[in-house]
Amino acid sequence: MALQTQYSRSRSARNRSTGNQKKGSGTDLHEMSRNKTSVAEFAAEHSLRAKSEVGVEQARREAKGDGRKQAWAPPKRQSLISNSARSQRDPLRTLPPHPSSGASSSGTKSRGAVHLEQLDKLREIFDEATRSGDGKLDEEEFLRACRNVFGEEAMSTTHEEQMRTVFKKIDNLSNDTISWDDFCSFLYLEYHERDSAEARAKKVDFHTPAIITKGSPHHGSVCAVQHTSDGGLVTCSEEGTVCFWSQELELKRTKPLTEVDVKQREKPKWISDMVLSLPHKKIILATGDCELQFFEMVNFEPYCQLSRLESIPLKIVCWHDPEDEVKTVILLGDKDGAVTVMITDNILNAFTDWKSGPKLEGLPTYSLYKLLSNSESGVKCYRWKLHSSWVTELHYFPKLLMFGSCSLDPSASFVLGVLSPSTEVDSYLRQTSSATRGAKRSLLPARRFMSCDQRVFRMAKGVSSADYCSRHNVLVTGSADRFVRVWNPFMTSKPVGTLEGHTAPVFFVKADSANSRLFSIGNDNTIMVWDILEFTCLNSVFPSVHKFSVPTQAAHYNDVGQEVVLATDEVGVIKLVQPVGVRQDMVQTHLSPVAGVAFSPCFNHLITASRDGVVKVWAMETGKKEFEFSVGRCGVSAMAVDKTGKRIVTGSSNGQLKVWSYNSGECLKTLDKENRKEVARARFVSVNQCKYIVAAGWDKKFTIFPDVVDTIQEVYKPMRAGSTTSDYVHETDILALAYGAPHFLATASFCGKIVVWSLISFGVFNELKAEYPTSARHPPSECKSYMLS
DSSP: OOOOOOOOOBOOOOOTTTOOOOOBOOOOHHHHHHHOOOHHHHHHHHHHGGGHHHHHHHHHHHHHOOTTTTTTSOTTGGGGSOHHHHHTTOTTTTSOOOTTTOOOTTSSSOTTOOOHHHHHHHHHHHHHHHHHSSSEEOHHHHHHHHHHHHOTTTSOHHHHHHHHHHHHHHOTTOOSOEEHHHHHHHHHHHHHHHHHHHHHHTOOOBOSSOEEOSSOSOSSOEEEEEEOTTSOEEEEETTOEEEEEOTTOOEEEEEETTOOOTTTOSSOOOEEEEEEEGGGTEEEEEETTSOEEEEETTTOOEEEEEEOOSSOEEEEEEEEOSSOTTOEEEEEEETTSEEEEEEESOHHHHHHHHHTSOEETTEEEEEHHHHHHOTTSOEEEEEEEOOSSOEEEEEEETTTTEEEEEESOTTSSEEEEESSOSSOOHHHHHHHHHHTTTTTOOSSOOBOOOGGGEEEEOOTTOOSEEEEETTTTEEEEEOTTSOEEEEOTTOOSSOSEEEOOOSSOEEEEEEEGGGTEEEEEETTOOEEEEETTTTEEEEEEOHHHHOOOSOOSEEEEETTTTEEEEESSSEEEEEBOOOTTOOTTSOOOOSSOEEEEEEETTTTEEEEEETTSEEEEEETTTOOEEEEEEOOTTOOSEEEEOTTSSEEEEEOTTSEEEEEETTTTEEEEEEEOSSOOOEEEEEEEEETTEEEEEEEETTSSEEEEEOOOOSSOOEEOOSEESSOSSSOSOSSOEEEEEEETTTEEEEEETTSEEEEEETTTOSEEEEEEOOOOTTOSSOOSOOOOOOOO
């Protein structure tokens, strides 16, 4: 049947912050279905089409995203996102699957997948209802239409109950009928609000300005920053001073570990890097004398050192197996672009051997030559030549069983390599060392990887920093070209995404796998936070904001303390904003104080609202969040649900009230008081056949609005107010409100006075006031309110 009829204007999405109406008008569905690829985009297009041809383009950009702004987003990035994450964004997850789609809970297709052909058929049914009547379907007609569209097999008992719930959600005015416009508006609003909820959940804020140490004991630039298990920090400077800091950046203890006896040495040692061996309480330092020094973390006493390394180590990595902490991997990246790998099944035995050597400059010394010649040491050593320039950063990625090395070498900017080679070269390396022992050649010559043992990533200006996100299996790199790139570890030819925004070379990147975030820092000390999944910037903090403007020598992200650390000879900490007063083992409902709670028996939902204006809907059976939306910047100070359980009214600090369909986040009407004082309580009441919305608060009176069912959104003015502006019955703010059948309303104020009103005459029925002793300076601070019926 040709679809040529135009359907009537619909109630569409009101902007959730301004309350402006968005109207929809009819279009040919076949034309849309040829150009759209998703149900959500189709619903958004339909709901906003009537705003003129200019509005069409704006609606398309809102639904699909402006291609010019998202030009850097990779076309293949969806392949890295799990199907479960995508299914949470599907606004039609409650609809049954198409019978021919073969969708199952264990398959790769979403159970909520709905084809545009199905919407085409559903639209035809609504059009048929338009020609024969008012174009609306009741609940049973809607269910029959769903059976006709999705098939009897797909419409099981469970899906039928879900469709009944969908019908009730769409029918927010309790008219027992819905139109095609209502259906499309519901789809678009749910899709839009879910995206907004995701954006709010990913919001990142910092406490600024930064906390900066004053009078730091470091006399040179800080070369390394690490964090301990309790969230504290450990810093090491180039002259060898190690400092332990508390979470509040208070200095706990410090000591220069490279105190030099002038009789033994003329110049102090230069420290290039530091790492902590937390399971074994060791501090490991890399020196400019080709040494690896170990110190006790508890008392800073020297333990041992490994000397005569092949080259000056610039970066150290020490990894312990979480299941067996004595299994250890030590990686050394040196100035020649080579990486030395040391693997041992028992680091404690290695420590014992290394400590048995003769003392040199106060430290038991064990040379690399002795380590290689001792076949019973239990330590396997390899040295791989990876770059033509020095190693700028080094990591070990346990999930990949590979290490990553960064360099400014354009031909090998970032290299992923295996710990042990594919062929057994142990004996070959030892034979080479034995044959050349008498000559002045390397004890552990650098070898090249086989092509199957490495993955080489090339960038024109090299890589300054890199990290790996184990949750989403992506690599991130930062370069001097000011770009942050996201890579598939198995595809080296092209990044899956490029993040643009830095105006200076990027020298530090860190992936926060738990929160799907990425931190990057430029040479100008600009900190940027990115969403790894969406490739969008969540926040930017500039030096003018965090006030740490000194050129940074080292940076670190403390995932325990949730803070970014910048260091030169001083240390600056920029903490992320965390919820106050919430334990780590507690499930958090809102980011700000909860201002209202209501229960909807219609859907068995618990509705909560917070001071920051976020309303959340929770399933009582499972405790899981079903939906959330925002009411605006003024927040929520009061909330109530109507008798049908489909609508809520919210009051805000600016004195304005709004009625919402909480299942879709659609603003149905706005109630504007005569003043802008905060609303403390709001309630739906019924007197005989009349329905009202009553609000009271800091204006010391209650205000009544008519609760009329109207499809046209507009601002309503109050019809009556208890008390006059010149003669207030309540002398202080009203804090409680209660309704008692058949027509009584009780209000209670801060001073303890309770007034009972008649909603027929709008006069005072009775006044109750507690008597206090004359010696009492203030009334009791705790007040309780009771229902009258």
